[in-house]
Amino acid sequence: MKQATIGKKEIGKLLHAAASTYKVYAPVAEADDVRLVGLEPDMEPTLEYTNFKRSAKELFFPACELICTYENETLTEAPLPDEKFVVFGVRPCDALALALLDKVFGEFGGSRDPYYMKRRENGLVIALACLEPEDTAFCTAAGSGPAGTDGADILVYDVGKELLFEALSEKGEAFLSDYQKFLGKPGAAAKKARDRIVEKAKARAAELDLHGLKQKLERNFDSPLWKEISEICLGCGLCTYQCPTCHCFDITDEVQGRKGRRIRTWDSCQYALFTHHASGHNPRPSKNERMRQRVLHKFLYTVENLGETFCVGCGRCVRNCPVNLDLRETLKSLQGLSAQDKAKDNSGT
Amino acid sequence: MKDMQEKLRAAVKTLLDKHEVAFVIGYQRGSVRGRSKPCFVRTPEQADQLIWDQTCSNNLTVYLPPLFRRPRLRPGQEPPPLPRVGIVVKGCDALSVAGLVREKQVPRANIVAIGMPCQGILDPDSKQVLPSCLDCQHPVPEQADIKIDGPAREPAKDPLARAREFEAKPIEERWRYFAEQIKKCIRCYACREACPNCYCKSCFADSTNPRWIGLSSEQSDTMLYQLGRLFHQAGRCVGCNACVRACPMGVDLHTFTTKLLKDAKELFDDTPGEDTESVPLLSTFDPHDSDAFITDPDKQD
Amino acid sequence: MNNPYIPYPVVIKDITIENDAKDLKSFTLAFERQEDADAFDYMPGQFAELSVFGYGECPIGIASSPTEPGILRFTIKRTGRLTRELHNSEIGRKIGVRGPLGNTFPWSEMEGRDVVVVGGGFAFTTLRAATTYMLDPAHRKKFNKLTVVYGARSPGELMYKDLLAQWAKSKDIDLVVTVDAGDADWKGRVGFVPAVLEQEAPASKNAVTLVCGPPIMIKFTIPVLRKLGFADRDIFLSLEMRMKCGIGKCGRCNIGRKYVCIDGPVFTYEELSDLPQEF
Numbered sequence: 001m002k003q004a005t006i007g008k009k010e011i012g013k014l015l016h017a018a019a020s021t022y023k024v025y026a027p028v029a030e031a032d033d034v035r036l037v038g039l040e041p042d043m044e045p046t047l048e049y050t051n052f053k054r055s056a057k058e059l060f061f062p063a064c065e066l067i068c069t070y071e072n073e074t075l076t077e078a079p080l081p082d083e084k085f086v087v088f089g090v091r092p093c094d095a096l097a098l099a100l101l102d103k104v105f106g107e108f109g110g111s112r113d114p115y116y117m118k119r120r121e122n123g124l125v126i127a128l129a130c131l132e133p134e135d136t137a138f139c140t141a142a143g144s145g146p147a148g149t150d151g152a153d154i155l156v157y158d159v160g161k162e163l164l165f166e167a168l169s170e171k172g173e174a175f176l177s178d179y180q181k182f183l184g185k186p187g188a189a190a191k192k193a194r195d196r197i198v199e200k201a202k203a204r205a206a207e208l209d210l211h212g213l214k215q216k217l218e219r220n221f222d223s224p225l226w227k228e229i230s231e232i233c234l235g236c237g238l239c240t241y242q243c244p245t246c247h248c249f250d251i252t253d254e255v256q257g258r259k260g261r262r263i264r265t266w267d268s269c270q271y272a273l274f275t276h277h278a279s280g281h282n283p284r285p286s287k288n289e290r291m292r293q294r295v296l297h298k299f300l301y302t303v304e305n306l307g308e309t310f311c312v313g314c315g316r317c318v319r320n321c322p323v324n325l326d327l328r329e330t331l332k333s334l335q336g337l338s339a340q341d342k343a344k345d346n347s348g349t
Numbered sequence: 350m351k352d353m354q355e356k357l358r359a360a361v362k363t364l365l366d367k368h369e370v371a372f373v374i375g376y377q378r379g380s381v382r383g384r385s386k387p388c389f390v391r392t393p394e395q396a397d398q399l400i401w402d403q404t405c406s407n408n409l410t411v412y413l414p415p416l417f418r419r420p421r422l423r424p425g426q427e428p429p430p431l432p433r434v435g436i437v438v439k440g441c442d443a444l445s446v447a448g449l450v451r452e453k454q455v456p457r458a459n460i461v462a463i464g465m466p467c468q469g470i471l472d473p474d475s476k477q478v479l480p481s482c483l484d485c486q487h488p489v490p491e492q493a494d495i496k497i498d499g500p501a502r503e504p505a506k507d508p509l510a511r512a513r514e515f516e517a518k519p520i521e522e523r524w525r526y527f528a529e530q531i532k533k534c535i536r537c538y539a540c541r542e543a544c545p546n547c548y549c550k551s552c553f554a555d556s557t558n559p560r561w562i563g564l565s566s567e568q569s570d571t572m573l574y575q576l577g578r579l580f581h582q583a584g585r586c587v588g589c590n591a592c593v594r595a596c597p598m599g600v601d602l603h604t605f606t607t608k609l610l611k612d613a614k615e616l617f618d619d620t621p622g623e624d625t626e627s628v629p630l631l632s633t634f635d636p637h638d639s640d641a642f643i644t645d646p647d648k649q650d
Numbered sequence: 651m652n653n654p655y656i657p658y659p660v661v662i663k664d665i666t667i668e669n670d671a672k673d674l675k676s677f678t679l680a681f682e683r684q685e686d687a688d689a690f691d692y693m694p695g696q697f698a699e700l701s702v703f704g705y706g707e708c709p710i711g712i713a714s715s716p717t718e719p720g721i722l723r724f725t726i727k728r729t730g731r732l733t734r735e736l737h738n739s740e741i742g743r744k745i746g747v748r749g750p751l752g753n754t755f756p757w758s759e760m761e762g763r764d765v766v767v768v769g770g771g772f773a774f775t776t777l778r779a780a781t782t783y784m785l786d787p788a789h790r791k792k793f794n795k796l797t798v799v800y801g802a803r804s805p806g807e808l809m810y811k812d813l814l815a816q817w818a819k820s821k822d823i824d825l826v827v828t829v830d831a832g833d834a835d836w837k838g839r840v841g842f843v844p845a846v847l848e849q850e851a852p853a854s855k856n857a858v859t860l861v862c863g864p865p866i867m868i869k870f871t872i873p874v875l876r877k878l879g880f881a882d883r884d885i886f887l888s889l890e891m892r893m894k895c896g897i898g899k900c901g902r903c904n905i906g907r908k909y910v911c912i913d914g915p916v917f918t919y920e921e922l923s924d925l926p927q928e929f
Contacts (some may be wrong), residue, residue: 032599033599053597053598054535062566063535063536063565063566064564064565064566064567067655067656068655068656070703070704073703073743073744073745074659074744075656075657075659075703075746077653077656080653104898104899105899108898108899109897109898109899109909109911109912110897110898110912111654111897111898111899112654113654113899114653114654114655135381135382136381221926231389232386232387232388232389232412234411234539234542234543234595235542236537236538236539236541236542236543236595237537237538237539237542238537238538238539238595238597241535241536241537242537242597247899247900247901248900248901248902249894249895249899249900249901250564250894250900251655251706251707251894251895251900252560252563252564252706253703253704253705253706254560254563254565255703255704255705260703260704262655262703262706263563263564263565264655265564265565265566266536267894267900267902268537269901269902271538271555273555274892274902275891275892275902275903276892277890277891277892278708278729278730278733278892279729283891283905283928283929284928289928293904293928296906297901297904300907301904301906301907304907305907318380318381319381320597322407322539322542322543322591322594322595323386323387323407324379324380324381324384324385324386325386326379326380326381326386328380329380557730557731558730558731
């Protein structure tokens, strides 16, 4: 089944039915917030949200992952995650982020990350296209967009009283077939509404101009602009934690007597100790180098290594930075730099 | 409010014209609805960027300790001169400045504090005054060097009420609330970095030798981090609530910072930030200090 | 599919103190399982993550050569928590090893050419591996003249003293050992490595050089090599960075777009000059 509709009021029934086979993560209203949570029988999913504070990356790349346990120096590998699950309601930007993380945790460097890749195998992603992205979002400029189709198995369109499901992968098609008793065939009006959403998304103007940014970043590693940009930064790392494409992590051992475990936890290039050597040397001793690393990693190095910008324009870092250090303004300033090689540039700028 | 903004800009222009300070740390228009952002103003012309309104939420004092950190000197090397800086402070921020002076992190003579009476910070979305501002005891920065006139909130009649109400609850309920709040924590450390008192070069939470707390997002580790940081603020936290505002997940740190203030006041008659001369609470021992927590641990105080 | 985060179990078979200060020790490790030994197919230049349960992991260059079958050797300086724990270990202790990781010295490029090995201090470990490999009868003919210049701060800091004595007697290798400052018993060369290298003036025509040492040594050796006529693309350096995963996923060890754990640790000087100077 490639396309199907369901009345908005029925979506809870579908997801609860799916919950008997899968673990279902769906948007649920909590005190002051809508969060993606494991759906319990007494919860009702909601569609009243723009985006979640926490991105879907934590369902595939959890903040804390067990690698192995050990006792008396004998190691026991932790079993790989095997729970089949469905994630419903992520926005296209967060779904694209998963497609990007697939590249890093997949074959890059010659090794596969077994935990993340197993979860991607086990997980079915149902994304919900945006009617009105957040005002801090710049998804179109970043290569995604309110109706982007990367990274998801099914894309859902809000076509009025109904939701229109569109399968983007075999897994998605199989899901729609399995639950066809809840679904109907899309009528002409629904299809038209879906097309309007797609057209509107295509017509959406890029929120900023990122053309040519890569060349400028290549040539301005030592620019004093980095110091200016990072002057108000607190170095708190919040941006990296909320970012759906940030993937830096730490591996540490915890021990109690003769037993212990090795865990992987999220880490951030914004922390002072991230690159601190045991000798005391630190290649990135201050905020400017660390801010520069973050921007260059996302907008230059991943482009060179993987052909992708590691930013989906979700706007979380913009909205939540405690000092309103706006990545959009940072990128605009960087766009003002010269793309000329210093040797070739005779004007002295 | 606009009047205060004009006076502020004029005062900053004068400071910079006369070269009395190297730069002034203040607020400029933010890029997100309902937000402002910190800015460093270095020339009189740049002073026109400065704003003053109820979006000026950051405690700018956080930028001060690194400015005055003395570098390691080689034998015979003269210490570099310390800068003199201006800083825009609300009532709470002024307490932070005094707190840092008391802890000898910032020399008072090198600060020109420009005091702005505050009516409370507004939530960017709801436009209501933030709950953490409702308990404010010091809306007017008394210790400022340059005092800008303007309306301020009424000081809260019972600023410690929140902590008192919380303490009155049975311990199971208090624990449950604390655990619920901590569940939201993602260990991003925004609270630590936004706090002017967290100026330690090396934080206990990052220590590997020994590793005091684990890095996992499990409750035991997150609780230890939060409790550890809060206890390191005992007798030092002035209740500016920069941590509350920085937290992206809405963890209710306000209840616990109020508790710190309550303990400092009721057990030791100390209000951090009120003066620059007294010895910080935990740096001194008085035989008359309350030790009920040892002698009478079951007593609810 | 192998989980690249899980170390192979190994046992410490031997511990040798390498210097007078006793803060440099060589650990000889044996795999517990033959299939792990077979899977651990490495060449000199590569490193591995040594795993000490309860203390974590650290990346160390492999000091042994695959021509020394059945074992792995690592020479480790006691620096932090994990290395201190290793130094306090006894023979028979079980630890873990993940690898081999990183790239190797440019073995195919080195064939048919002179090789000049320049090492300083305890960075000489992977150069020990490289030299042992080249001297092995099965491989020696692949390379032309082999020159090794190795220096340490003082005679007591020289590592692999038995091996150095063997090499000194061999016709297959031109070995120059030097110290920054001698002592009462030292009868050998005295001088900083860059200066001694300049005096030895090995031919740069059809030659490749492998350089490992502390940053200060590298800083002064590069100009000497260039003066001798070595091209930047024929100068190979081995870098260090703080690492965790060792497989290019955790984002920690990059210099510009390159990750030291997968694109390195061996880089040519030409490559390094193109990268941002952030290391």
